[in-house]
Amino acid sequence: MxxxxxxxxxxxxxxxxxxxxxxxxxxxxxxxxxxxxxxxxxxxxxxxxxxxxxxxxxxxxxxxxxxxxxxxxxxxDEAVIRAARRELAGGYVDAFLTAMERLGMEKSDMIKLLEADTRRYEHGNFGV
Amino acid sequence: MAILECKGLSKSYGPVRALDGVDFAVAPGRIVGLLGPNGSGKTTLIKLANGLLTPTAGQILINGQVPGIETKKVVSYLPERSCLPEWMSAAQLMGFYGDFYADFDRTTAKAMLARLNIDSKARLRHLSKGNREKVQLIMVMARRAQLYLLDEPIGGVDPAARDFILSTILSNYNPTATVIISTHLIADVERVLDDVIFISQGKVVLAAPADQLREQQGKSVDQIFREVFRC
The missing domain is CATH 1.10.10.10 (Winged helix-like DNA-binding domain superfamily/Winged helix DNA-binding domain)
Structure with a gap:
């Protein structure tokens, strides 16, 4: 670790x-x-x-x-682990939104950006 | 009972007040940072705790006792400057420390020297400055003491040696012992500290658990220090 x-x-x-x-x-x-x-x-x-x-x-x-x-x-206990995953993800979303708001991004802009990234992910360019 | 307690502790050198009415107590099992800029009184405080100086006013107590023969049995002291005779080798020093201190653990000292590839037969004079400092720290930390007083243990050494020193402190103190580290290099030590004591011009200006400070102020101890002591 x-x-x-x-x-x-x-x-x-x-x-x-x-x-x-x-x-x-x-x-x-x-x-x-x-x-x-x-x-x-x-x-x-x-x-x-x-x-x-x-x-x-x-x-x-x-x-x-x-x-x-x-x-x-x-x-x-998988349920406890899932809850922890949601909690951590919530923290990242919070940080993301704060940063985006500071950049002056609207919700629709953010969604477009996320979808563009999701497409990249689907095309296998994400290196996972 | 507090392992170290200061009550209205003052020390003057002629007209200069090095310590001015210091009050605090340190509980067993803590790693405490004694933090302050140069000339704030850190070394004076540590010398008083070792009985190398006597207070002008007030009291300093180790386990409820005035510094003396009994307290020196349980206090392991790393002075700011090297105090070891340079003609001696680490092997001779181990004999010396073993004779002086009943709690000196020769096996531990040997293992630490071996891990650092320090030749225990070589005279200190023939070792590098960094290795001389490590030998001194090893002698101090190889005692099974109740209170370790480390005056600027990471002052003159490179970052890798700092990591070694901090891990030596963490791995060798036993959980009921107390370690007091005096330094102005806070960023390097703050993750090992339980408590911090800020000292400025001979007075305690802040004393609190390190995590509590970070939580309340949303800043690192290093940042808080820079603000408190802004020039």
């Missing part, structure tokens, strides 16, 4: 988003076992307390669960 942190947002919130993205994208598949807090903290170059806080938050949201002695795992 790649860790990059930037300015304003709290580090723990950025970790929550990064792990969520890894789960939603399948990089961390359902049922996968996570490394220990210290290993993850070291890998990300952050304070172990911060990593602990982020993982607890992901547990609270149901994306991770802990087995008493065996470690921490990604949920197998």
């Amino acid at each position: 790649e860790w990059r942190f930037e300015g304003g947002a709290p580090i723990y919130a950025q970790i929550v988003d990064a792990v969520k993205l890894a789960i939603v994208s399948g990089e961390l598949p359902p049922g996968a076992r996570l490394q220990g807090v210290r290993e993850l903290a070291l890998e990300a170059g952050v304070n172990p307390n911060t990593m602990q806080r982020a993982l607890s938050e992901l547990e609270r949201q149901g994306l991770l669960y802990t087995l008493r002695t065996a470690g921490r795992y990604v949920t197998g």
